[in-house]
Amino acid sequence: xxxxxxxxxxxxxxxxxxxxxxxxxxxxxxxxxxxxxxxxxxxxxxxxxxxxxxxxxxxxxxxxxxxxxxxxxxxxxxxxxxxxxxxxxxxxxxxxxxxxxxxxxxxxxxxxxxxxxxxxxxxxxxxxxxxxxxxxxxxxxxxxxxxxxxxxxxxxxxxxxxxxxxxxxxxxx
Numbered sequence: 565x566x567x568x569x570x571x572x573x574x575x576x577x578x579x580x581x582x583x584x585x586x587x588x589x590x591x592x593x594x595x596x597x598x599x600x601x602x603x604x605x606x607x608x609x610x611x612x613x614x615x616x617x618x619x620x621x622x623x624x625x626x627x628x629x630x631x632x633x634x635x636x637x638x639x640x641x642x643x644x645x646x647x648x649x650x651x652x653x654x655x656x657x658x659x660x661x662x663x664x665x666x667x668x669x670x671x672x673x674x675x676x677x678x679x680x681x682x683x684x685x686x687x688x689x690x691x692x693x694x695x696x697x698x699x700x701x702x703x704x705x706x707x708x709x710x711x712x713x714x715x716x717x718x719x720x721x722x723x724x725x726x727x728x729x730x731x732x733x734x735x736x737x
Contacts, residue, residue, distance in 0.1 A: 594657075594663070603713075605710050608723075612730065616699065623694035629691065634684025634687075636680040642673050643729065658671050661726065665706075669704055669728040673732050695736055700734070702731045702732075705728075707724075
């Protein structure tokens with residue numbers, strides 16, 4: 565005999581004496597575990613931010629037009645940052661944030677100085693003209709909630725903030 569039960573929003577079914585509980589996927593972005601128990605990370609909110617991580621000022625002090633190249637000097641690498649010790653893996657956090665964000669994300673981003681300098685290209689400046697070559701880092705900051713699920717319902721285990729890399733880029737201003 566089969567019958568359906570409602571347990572704290574989780575879908576459950578009793579077949580004989582074995583309880584099968586599906587993870588509450590509609591409430592969570594990423595779950596790990598079996599059909600009877602596991603852990604989930606739910607993204608509550610996200611925001612995308614871009615910051616300048618290196619600036620190269622260029623100014624033409626000569627009396628004629630001149631070409632300038634963005635000469636960046638650093639390799640920039642950024643990874644996932646969390647405000648708390650999380651039970652869920654970094655890959656699960658990245659997957660959850662990626663499913664909720666409007667931009668692509670990854671566990672880490674890296675750009676060498678030569679890659680950045682090439683991306684910046686060459687700029688011709690008139691006499692007295694100046695410009696800034698800026699390397700930018702974009703990331704998604706998410707407020708997340710971790711919880712566990714089992715045949716008895718769900719239990720929140722943590723709330724924290726996680727910042728997940730999106731991209732490194734170049735802009736001229």
